[in-house]
Amino acid sequence: MIFFRVSQNINIKTTDGTLVNYFKFKMPSNLENDTVYITCENDFNDLNKVFENVDKDKYTTRLLKEKKVRELESFPIELGISNKDEYLNSVEFKKNTAKNVIKNEDEVLSLFDKSSKVDIYKQLVKKDKEEISLAIIGGLGKSISQIVSSCTALRILNTKLKELYKSVKIDLYINASNNSLYSRDRQVYLKQKFINNVMPLSITSKKLCTYDYFIDNSSVMQKLSGFNSLNMVDAWLYKFGIDYKKISSYEKHNELNLENVVASKNLEEKIKAIKKKGKVLLFHPFSASANKTIPQNIASSILKELILKLDGYTIVSCLNIDSKLVDDKFINLSKDSKTINDFIYIISNMDSIITTDTSTFHISDAFMIPTIVLSTDTEIDKKTKYYEHLKTIKIEDKSKSLSKFIYDNDSLTLYKYKSWQSLKTSKIIKLLDTF
Structure with missing residues (x-):
């Protein structure tokens, strides 16, 4: 995820007419507020291009220190393989590539895939709660094919969480700054019964802090080596911290809710x-x-x-x-x-x-x-x-x-x-x- 602020107030309209409001940064007593924004790397790059096309001198973004935002007392717990310090990792990747230090695909992938396998059950610390909320930052694919098959892994994640909690609310925040397929992607995601809502990025730190947990999908498909070596469902389960080998083949079928198909x-x-x-x-x-x-x-x-x-x-x-x-x-x-x-x-x-x-x-x-x-x-x-x-x-x-x-x-x-x-x-x- 990228943590940033903007120089001036501006509204970005998504393809379905939804407005994403950006407000000029206010000096806060802490960084949990409505002017600290969080998004994926690709969406952040798209947003900067939009700002540049409108007025590159007036509208700009400025990065905030990720560590300070993550240290907020109310900041949610990250599940699955962490994507912490994504921006710094990306800078390192581009710098090394430019110098031809990285010479093969395995080295490139290992730069982003430093985290070892994780166990989601060890990350769930709020086990005394009956209800939890989970924010997914970034989508699960670019094409309809990728989204449909990836949602199977998300459904399995939801099923596993419901073994521990009475109620699980899952919200997705997907790229919207320059995503011409935002409306289509949103419709596909909402064909899943277990997804509560799908909203456009960016999300404010104040909003993110209302969730118990979050999963950061920013650039995961490009940078996590599992997506080149595994079936799509297994790769996402690996990212979520679920042992895909222990999930039966029977559970790995796709589902779509026809009640939402008009x-x-x-x-x-x-x-x-x-x-x-x-x-x-x-x-x-x-x-x-x-x-x-x-x-x-x-x-x-x-x-x-x-x-x-x-x-x-x-x-x-x-x-x-x-x-x-x-x-x-x-x-x-x-x-x-x-x-x-x-x-x-x-x-x-x-x-x-x-x-x-x-x-x-x-x-x-x-x-x-x-x-x-x-x-x-x-x-x-x-x-x-x-x-x-x-x-x-x-x-x-x-x-x-x-x-x-x-x-x-x-x-x-x-x-x-x-x-x-x-x-x-x-x-x-x-x-x-x-x-």
Whole structure:
């Protein structure tokens, strides 16, 4: 976490219209007040860019001594692996990197991963209380995929805390200063029943001091080595101070609360009409990443074969795969899937799913829907380790680059889509039949 003050009053509006108010620092008798701010490193950098764009001379931030704020009598207890002195560690990292002192990835990670494994049960000192409150500073991922799977670890944390306390209130504070996806991320988090509220960073020291405990997630995914070597759920459990090896695979499934999913009346009626025809399959061949996406012509070919060979199914998609395709067995829902709520609602109503490596299969796991993932990721087995209703078809990258530079150059890449071209629809259908 970064501890700081601002030079002038200013309001920052988040994407959902929420205002984050910053007030000029007041000389306090102590540092527990409404003008001492705490946020994540990335959000702090974003905030400084916002200030610079508004008026770099008038609006500035100034760091405060972390130790003095942490020494407040009412400052909450940190749980999990500590992120203490993050700013100083970051400065050290940048300085050493600039001097080429650090030469390999293991050394870089060890700079931030100095803390040994911790036991959360030894950190919980307020065991005589019936109710506790916990602030999570920083989100649990950037993408929908990361957030959904990471919330599984957070749910397990909540379950373990409720074994000791009658009531556990968990609030999340996530990046908002320049986060164009703040509204979307907030909606995804609020699909979890155990999360009390999701609010924008920064948080004041006065507000943080109202909590019993806090967990600092600032830059954890980039700097904690466990996130490179472990499954996402296990990595977060490790960060929280929970022995992931003692948590059963059964507990590591995703959950989403449909009570908070409000789809349009038109979409509800369309889904009902489609389901009356028989079984429904979602085909989701595209991804935000070009390397994970099925080429459009191949996706169109697969879709046509699925329509022809999958008896008893209506195929739907939330993507524009082939604008010329017209068939009674295919429904294009791209115009109806406008929000994350719409997308979750559609997935929850499917009988089967065929998708590339996207958030789709993380969401489908929450509803135990048989899902086939077509993946080019060499670490897909690690991602899907605890997904019992999922099967993968691995697409081996057969491309060969003629470029001698470190950056990609498509014009110098041979056989880029050769693996996708060799994918047989019959193989997908045969695997689908094994569920």
